[in-house]
Amino acid sequence: xxxxxxxxxxxxxxxxxxxxxxxxxxxxxxxxxxxxxxxxxxxxxxxxxxxxxxxxxxxxxxxxxxxxxxxxxxxxxxxxxxxxxxxxxxxxxxxxxxxxxxxxxxxxxxxxxxxxxxxxxxxxxxxxxxxxxxxxxxxxxxxxxxxxxxxxxxxxxxxxxxxxxxxxxxxxxxxxxxxxxxxxxxxxxxxxxxxxxxxxxxxxxxxxxxxxxxxxxxxxxxxxxxxxxxxxxxxxxxxxxxxxxxxxxxxxxxxxxxxxxxxxxxxxxxxxxxxxxxxxxxxxxxxxxxxxxxxxxxxxxxxxxxxx
Numbered sequence: 398x399x400x401x402x403x404x405x406x407x408x409x410x411x412x413x414x415x416x417x418x419x420x421x422x423x424x425x426x427x428x429x430x431x432x433x434x435x436x437x438x439x440x441x442x443x444x445x446x447x448x449x450x451x452x453x454x455x456x457x458x459x460x461x462x463x464x465x466x467x468x469x470x471x472x473x474x475x476x477x478x479x480x481x482x483x484x485x486x487x488x489x490x491x492x493x494x495x496x497x498x499x500x501x502x503x504x505x506x507x508x509x510x511x512x513x514x515x516x517x518x519x520x521x522x523x524x525x526x527x528x529x530x531x532x533x534x535x536x537x538x539x540x541x542x543x544x545x546x547x548x549x550x551x552x553x554x555x556x557x558x559x560x561x562x563x564x565x566x567x568x569x570x571x572x573x574x575x576x577x578x579x580x581x582x583x584x585x586x587x588x589x590x591x592x593x594x595x596x597x598x599x600x601x602x603x604x605x606x607x608x609x610x611x612x613x614x615x616x617x618x619x620x621x622x623x624x625x626x627x628x629x630x631x632x633x634x635x636x637x638x639x640x641x642x643x644x645x646x647x648x649x650x651x652x653x654x655x656x657x658x659x660x661x662x663x664x665x666x667x668x669x670x671x672x673x674x675x676x677x678x679x680x681x682x683x684x685x686x687x688x689x690x691x692x693x694x695x696x697x698x699x700x701x702x703x704x705x
Contacts, residue, residue: 472515492531562673614659677690
């Protein structure tokens, strides 16, 4: 069994539900991306993130986002040491290989933005010094839908740092029966052992970079991005960063399928989770955005001809 198959199997021992969500989480890990899991409370968002962290032999930290959380609580703080008469930087919880930002939209945009540099460049700037984050570095954030009480909108530039936004949905009746019988959060999760090392994950991420992507598929990604920029229903289309994210997700999907080349399906299956949260519809302030942007992205995907 390959390292990817072992990772998938280990996670599904605890998270008994949406198998596609598990694959997308692993895809984000392989593509060096961050993932935002958005859904109602109680469907397993935190369990899925914990299962991933326990399946890899690397450092993990959890940030429980609350309205009074400060940026320094995330990135770290400089403390004066009397013995040396100097300030010493004490790293915050963001200094871990996998960081779970639980209920990220319950903290203020100011604190959310404290993670921008970390998510973009894998560094933290403090007191005039730049501190590198460990490799690999991945943020798994969870959030409840915006209409829930006590939540804030994530800034557009913050959303753009997530490779994917995914939802889990409710489990099928058979899966829900297994959850009720086995109670994985209380049993299986505590016993979960790592099946992949930090070095193995880094090696897999490097393999993603070498996956071949034909020029016709590169052009296909560009055409999808261009179509969103020219769409009358959209105020903001997919940026070059979004197009790069789509191509990287397609490469990681190919590796997940044990291929060394990208197919058109690798691109199309990632368009909605990779691009829908990066666009802004003209009805954004009136009707919300999650369902609207997914609908528009699907229309764009249907309208752009695939590569021959």
